[in-house]
Amino acid sequence: MDKNSLFFQAFVYLSAAVLMVPLAKRIGLGSVLGYLLAGILIGPAILNFIGSEGHDLMHFAEFGVVMMLFVIGLELEPEILWKLRRSILGLGGLQVLVTTFIISTLSQLFFTISWQEALALGLIIALSSTAIVLQTLNEKGLMKTSAGRHSFSVLLFQDIAVIPMLAFFPLLASHQPDIAASAIKETTWTAGLSGWMQALIVFAAVLAIIFAGKYLINPLLRIIAATRLREIFTASALLLVIAITLLMTQVGLSPALGTFLAGVVLANSEYRHELESDIEPFKGLLLGLFFIAVGASIDFDLVMQKPVLILGLVFVIMTIKGIVLLVLGRFFRMKLDQNMIFGFALSQMGEFGFVLLSFSLQEGVLKKEIIDVMIAVVAISMAVTPLVLLFNEKVIQPRFGKKEKDDERESDTIEEKNPVIIAGFGHFGNTVGRFLRANGVKATFLDFDSERVDLLRKMGFKVYYGDASRHDLLRAAGAEQAKIIVLALDNLEKRLEMIEIIKKHFPNLRILVRAENRFDAYQLMNSGMMHVYRETLDTSLRVGTDVLKMMGFRSYTVNRMARIFLKHDEATIKKLAAIKNQEEYVASAKEYIEEIEKVLESDRHDPELQNDKGWDEESLIADAGGVKPS
Amino acid sequence: MAKLLILFAHPVFEKSRVHKRMVNHVRHLEHIHFHDLYETYPDLDIDIKKEQQLLLEHDVIILQHPFYWYSAPAIIKQWLDLVLEHNWAYGAKGKMLTGKKIFNTISCGGSEEAYKKTGRNRYTIPQFLAPFEQTAHLCNMLYLPPFVIHGTHRLSEADIELHSIQYLQLLVALAHNRISEEEYKSVTYLNDLLPVPEQVQS
Structure with a gap:
C-alpha cells in the first residue's frame, strides 16, 4: 500500500488519535497529551508511519489554531476584550519584554553567539503556545478563571507581537540567508512595498474585517440561514475563516489574529452559536492534527545525540519563563493557586517559535545547528506542558496552593x-x-x-x-x-x-x-x-x-x-x-x-x-324526596 | 331606563337547575349585564378596577347566588372585600355608589316556613342577609328586599320555570323603573310584587 495515499495517512492519524486520546484521558492526562503521544507513536521515532507529507502537515494543521482563535473571538465580546486591555498590554507586554531580556542576556553569557542571535532566541523563546495552553486550560475548565483569562491575554499579546517580530528579524541577520529556504518564501501583496504602504494595507485589512463583520457578514448569514441548508451554513462558516486567513496572509498579518478579530466582531451576532458549533469540529480535529504533528516532529535522533543539552535547555528555559510569569502574576495580584497555573501553563515555547525559527533560517538570523536544536526544544517543551500542568495540579497545588477562589467574578x-x-x-x-x-x-x-x-x-x-x-x-x-x-x-x-x-x-x-x-x-x-x-x-x-x-x-x-x-x-x-x-x-x-x-x-x-363532590346537592335532594336533576 | 348588573356566583353552575333556568331567561335581556364571577375569576383574583367600572356603569346591582350556609358563595365575599374599597365605596370620600340599588337573588333548599323564628333555621332570610343590608347602607346604597326561591330540592322543572318568569318580570320592571319606593318597602321579598300561583310555592 502506498504510504502516502490520503486514505492511508488519514487512517494512520485517525487511529493514532482514536487509540491514544481516550487512553490518555482515561488515565487523566488530558487529550492534548494524548494527541502528542499519538504523534510520537506514529512519528519517525517509533512506528515511522508518517510519509513525506509530515512536514507540510504542521503547516496545514496550524489552521486549527486559526479556527480556535476564531471560536475564542466569538466567545469574547468587544467589551470583555476592552476590559482585558490592562492584562493584555501590561502583563503580555511585560512578559515578552522581560523574558526576552533575561533569555537573551543568559544565552549571550553562556553560549558563544552574537547579540543578534541572542536577541532572536530571546524573542522566539518568549512566545508560548496558544494551541496547547488554551486547549489544555479549556479542557480543564480553567478558561474562565483569572489564570485562564490572564493566560489568554498574554497569548493574545504574543500573537500580536509576532507581526513586528517578523518584520524585525531580517534586521538581525548576521549570516548568509539560506537560499533554498528563501526561495520558497511566499509572495504577498505587501512584498516589495514601502514600509508605510505596508502599514496602510495592514490597517485597511483590519478595518475591512471589522466593517465586514459588523455590516456584511450578518445579513449574508441571514440569507444563508434562510435556505435552511445546514451544510451551506457550515460551508459559509468555513469560507469565512479561510477567506480571512488568505487575506491576512496576503497582507502579512497572522491569520489567527485576523480570525480572532472577526470572531470578536461577530460575538454579538445572533449566529454566533451556529458559527461556533459549525467550526468547532473542524477546529477540534485540526488542533488534534496539529498536536499530532508536534509530537511527530520531535527529532528523537537529535535528542539521543545531545540529551543533556536539549533536555537541559527545556528545563532551564521553562523554569526561567515560569519564574518570570510567577513574578509578573504576583505583580498583577493573582492569587497563589491561579498564579501557579498561569506560570506553569505558559512556560513552554510555541508554534510561533517554529515559524520564527524557520524564518530565521531563511533570513540567516540563526545558524542551522542552533535551529535544529531549538526546534527539538520547542517541540519537547510543548509536549511536556500538559504533564507540567498535571504535576502542578496533582502534586504542587494540594501542598502549597491553598485553594483560593479562582474567579475574580x-x-x-x-x-x-x-x-x-x-x-x-x-x-x-x-x-x-x-x-x-x-x-x-x-x-x-x-x-x-x-x-x-x-x-x-x-x-x-x-x-x-x-x-x-x-x-x-x-x-x-x-x-x-x-x-x-x-x-x-x-x-x-x-x-x-x-x-x-x-x-x-x-x-x-x-x-x-x-x-x-x-x-x-x-x-x-x-x-x-x-x-x-x-x-x-x-x-x-x-x-x-x-x-x-x-x-x-x-x-x-x-x-x-x-x-x-x-x-x-x-x-x-x-x-x-x-x-x-x-x-x-x-x-x-x-x-x-x-x-x-x-x-x-x-x-x-x-x-x-x-366525581367532585363539591357543592353537590344530590343527597340533599334525595333527603327532601324531591326530583332528581336530569 | 335603569341599567342592571347581575353579579352571578355559582361554583357548580353546570349542576344547577334553578339558576340555570333563571339565567337563561334573563341573561340576554336589554339593559342587563350578566356577570359570571366564578367563570371570570376561577382563581378568585378579582380585577378590582374592572369591577368598580362595572358598578359605575349600572344603577341596580343584583347579587344572584345559592344561599350556602345562610350566606353567599365565597367569591361574593371575595368580591365585596376587594371591590368595595375604602374612600371609593364607603368612608368620608367614598361616594361612588351613592343612590344605587342593590339586592340578593337567592335560591335555598329550605321552605319559607323553615326560615321563621319557629322554623328549622330560626331566622328569616332578611335577618340572615343583615351583613349585605349593612354593607349597602355603609355604601349609601338602597338595599331592596331579596328575591328568593325556596325549597329548591323539591321544585319541579315547571315550578322553576314559573319562578324564572317571575324573576324575568321583576328585572324588566326594575329596568323600566316600574316599581315605586313604597312598593318595594312594603314587601319582605321582591317576589311578592309579582306573585306566582299559590300552589307553586313550596
Whole structure:
C-alpha cells in the first residue's frame, strides 16, 4: 500500500488519535497529551508511519489554531476584550519584554553567539503556545478563571507581537540567508512595498474585517440561514475563516489574529452559536492534527545525540519563563493557586517559535545547528506542558496552593447574602427568579454559562458565574446563611451532585428541585428530596384546563379539577417512588409504558378524580324526596 | 331606563337547575349585564378596577347566588372585600355608589316556613342577609328586599320555570323603573310584587 495515499495517512492519524486520546484521558492526562503521544507513536521515532507529507502537515494543521482563535473571538465580546486591555498590554507586554531580556542576556553569557542571535532566541523563546495552553486550560475548565483569562491575554499579546517580530528579524541577520529556504518564501501583496504602504494595507485589512463583520457578514448569514441548508451554513462558516486567513496572509498579518478579530466582531451576532458549533469540529480535529504533528516532529535522533543539552535547555528555559510569569502574576495580584497555573501553563515555547525559527533560517538570523536544536526544544517543551500542568495540579497545588477562589467574578458573591439561592438561570430558573424579584425577594443566582451571566447582569439581575455544584462557591454565595436553594439546573447529574453536596455541607438549607419528568422525579425523591417540581406537570395541566374550558366546561370547576389532579399526581408519584428500586431508573420504552399503566390505574381508582363532590346537592335532594336533576 | 348588573356566583353552575333556568331567561335581556364571577375569576383574583367600572356603569346591582350556609358563595365575599374599597365605596370620600340599588337573588333548599323564628333555621332570610343590608347602607346604597326561591330540592322543572318568569318580570320592571319606593318597602321579598300561583310555592 502506498504510504502516502490520503486514505492511508488519514487512517494512520485517525487511529493514532482514536487509540491514544481516550487512553490518555482515561488515565487523566488530558487529550492534548494524548494527541502528542499519538504523534510520537506514529512519528519517525517509533512506528515511522508518517510519509513525506509530515512536514507540510504542521503547516496545514496550524489552521486549527486559526479556527480556535476564531471560536475564542466569538466567545469574547468587544467589551470583555476592552476590559482585558490592562492584562493584555501590561502583563503580555511585560512578559515578552522581560523574558526576552533575561533569555537573551543568559544565552549571550553562556553560549558563544552574537547579540543578534541572542536577541532572536530571546524573542522566539518568549512566545508560548496558544494551541496547547488554551486547549489544555479549556479542557480543564480553567478558561474562565483569572489564570485562564490572564493566560489568554498574554497569548493574545504574543500573537500580536509576532507581526513586528517578523518584520524585525531580517534586521538581525548576521549570516548568509539560506537560499533554498528563501526561495520558497511566499509572495504577498505587501512584498516589495514601502514600509508605510505596508502599514496602510495592514490597517485597511483590519478595518475591512471589522466593517465586514459588523455590516456584511450578518445579513449574508441571514440569507444563508434562510435556505435552511445546514451544510451551506457550515460551508459559509468555513469560507469565512479561510477567506480571512488568505487575506491576512496576503497582507502579512497572522491569520489567527485576523480570525480572532472577526470572531470578536461577530460575538454579538445572533449566529454566533451556529458559527461556533459549525467550526468547532473542524477546529477540534485540526488542533488534534496539529498536536499530532508536534509530537511527530520531535527529532528523537537529535535528542539521543545531545540529551543533556536539549533536555537541559527545556528545563532551564521553562523554569526561567515560569519564574518570570510567577513574578509578573504576583505583580498583577493573582492569587497563589491561579498564579501557579498561569506560570506553569505558559512556560513552554510555541508554534510561533517554529515559524520564527524557520524564518530565521531563511533570513540567516540563526545558524542551522542552533535551529535544529531549538526546534527539538520547542517541540519537547510543548509536549511536556500538559504533564507540567498535571504535576502542578496533582502534586504542587494540594501542598502549597491553598485553594483560593479562582474567579475574580466570584469574589463579588461574598457580599451577597440572600435568603434564596437559585442555581441555574436558564428558562426555568429565571422565571423563578423574576417572580421572586417581582415580589421583592432577593436571590443569589449561580450559573455556569458565562454569556448568560453577562447578559442577565446587564439586565440588572444579580447573577454569578460559577459551577454551582462546588461547595466553596456555594459557601461564597451565602449557602450557610441562606434558607432556601432552588436547583433549576437542566442537568440531572449536576442536580443530584448538588443535592449530595448541600446535604453534606449545608444541611439546614431547604432544597427545591426541578425535575424534567417522572423518572427524574423518582430519582430526586429517592435521594431524599421533598420538594420536587416536574417541569412538564403544571404546564400540561394548564393545557388540559384550557382544552376543557374550550369544550365548554366551567372555568372554576376545571381549575378545581386541575388542582385536584395535581395533588393526586403528586401523591401517586410519591407512592410509586417509594416502590421503585434504586437501580431501576432506566427509562426504557417498555418501562415507560408500564409506568403509564400504573399511573392510569391510580387515576381510575381515585374517586375524587372522577366525581367532585363539591357543592353537590344530590343527597340533599334525595333527603327532601324531591326530583332528581336530569 | 335603569341599567342592571347581575353579579352571578355559582361554583357548580353546570349542576344547577334553578339558576340555570333563571339565567337563561334573563341573561340576554336589554339593559342587563350578566356577570359570571366564578367563570371570570376561577382563581378568585378579582380585577378590582374592572369591577368598580362595572358598578359605575349600572344603577341596580343584583347579587344572584345559592344561599350556602345562610350566606353567599365565597367569591361574593371575595368580591365585596376587594371591590368595595375604602374612600371609593364607603368612608368620608367614598361616594361612588351613592343612590344605587342593590339586592340578593337567592335560591335555598329550605321552605319559607323553615326560615321563621319557629322554623328549622330560626331566622328569616332578611335577618340572615343583615351583613349585605349593612354593607349597602355603609355604601349609601338602597338595599331592596331579596328575591328568593325556596325549597329548591323539591321544585319541579315547571315550578322553576314559573319562578324564572317571575324573576324575568321583576328585572324588566326594575329596568323600566316600574316599581315605586313604597312598593318595594312594603314587601319582605321582591317576589311578592309579582306573585306566582299559590300552589307553586313550596
